[in-house]
Amino acid sequence: MGLLNRNFGRILVFVYGVLALSATGRASVQLATKFHKAPGPYLLSGFAAIVYILATWALGTSRKATAVVVVTIEFFGVLIVGATHSGSVPLDKQTVWTDFGSGYGYVPLLLPFVVIWWLWFNSDRRGSRQARPPEHTAAD
Amino acid sequence: MGLIWAVVGALCAIAFLYVVVMMIREQFASNLLDALLAVIEVGLIVQLVAGLAKLSDAPADLSKPTWIGYLIGSLVILPVAWVWSQAERSRSGLGVLLVGLAVVPFLFLRLHQVWTTGG
Numbered sequence: 001m002g003l004l005n006r007n008f009g010r011i012l013v014f015v016y017g018v019l020a021l022s023a024t025g026r027a028s029v030q031l032a033t034k035f036h037k038a039p040g041p042y043l044l045s046g047f048a049a050i051v052y053i054l055a056t057w058a059l060g061t062s063r064k065a066t067a068v069v070v071v072t073i074e075f076f077g078v079l080i081v082g083a084t085h086s087g088s089v090p091l092d093k094q095t096v097w098t099d100f101g102s103g104y105g106y107v108p109l110l111l112p113f114v115v116i117w118w119l120w121f122n123s124d125r126r127g128s129r130q131a132r133p134p135e136h137t138a139a140d
Numbered sequence: 141m142g143l144i145w146a147v148v149g150a151l152c153a154i155a156f157l158y159v160v161v162m163m164i165r166e167q168f169a170s171n172l173l174d175a176l177l178a179v180i181e182v183g184l185i186v187q188l189v190a191g192l193a194k195l196s197d198a199p200a201d202l203s204k205p206t207w208i209g210y211l212i213g214s215l216v217i218l219p220v221a222w223v224w225s226q227a228e229r230s231r232s233g234l235g236v237l238l239v240g241l242a243v244v245p246f247l248f249l250r251l252h253q254v255w256t257t258g259g
Contacts, residue, residue: 006228026206033205
């Protein structure tokens with residue numbers, strides 16, 4: 001299996017790192033200073049932050065199985081939160097996943113697809129198919 | 141802050157285009173780019189100082205921790221991108237810098253949004 005943090009994976013790890021930083025910062029402020037205002041969305045912000053930290057770690061250390069699990073959670077998180085937490089949500093009650101991540105250019109919605117493609121691109125099956133030597137013929 | 145955002149944002153755009161040219165030419169290191177990134181970082185330090193000074197006449201509903209968080213966050217993006225890109229001298233390494241250079245102006249928009257809506 002190829003290293004997930006090489007080539008295009010290097011960009012992915014950085015993008016996840018930026019989202020992890022952003023989500024952690026947002027969640028920390030929300031949970032520390034105004035938790036009583038909207039506990040649900042703020043706990044969700046904290047959950048999203050953990051997901052992005054784990055995704056950054058899994059991709060950065062080439063842990064494929066963990067990456068698949070975390071990115072799947074991220075995908076369903078974006079879908080569920082996007083479907084239930086959209087419209088005119090005030091800025092201070094938004095999470096990274098609000099309105100399908102529109103506040104982040106829909107990057108949170110698109111990233112899971114990109115990661116799954118990247119994991120497939122680096123999969124053992126594909127790698128072994130590429131590495132297979134040419135088959136011998138009867139003439140050999 | 142508007143002037144700082146305009147100048148640093150323009151520098152980010154110039155650096156972004158320069159990195160694209162480097163990618164096309166498969167040139168994976170440039171002293172000029174490093175200097176440009178350093179100038180942008182100085183601009184972001186100026187933004188931090190100006191942003192902290194601006195707190196004295198902040199709107200009543202401004203979330204100060206959010207404001208300060210974005211000021212500091214914008215400061216760390218490019219150094220992290222640079223370090224991460226140095227470990228792999230390739231188009232992907234340059235791609236990391238492209239993302240970093242796109243994120244910084246985006247953070248200016250967020251700062252403006254936080255200031256005007258309270259964050």
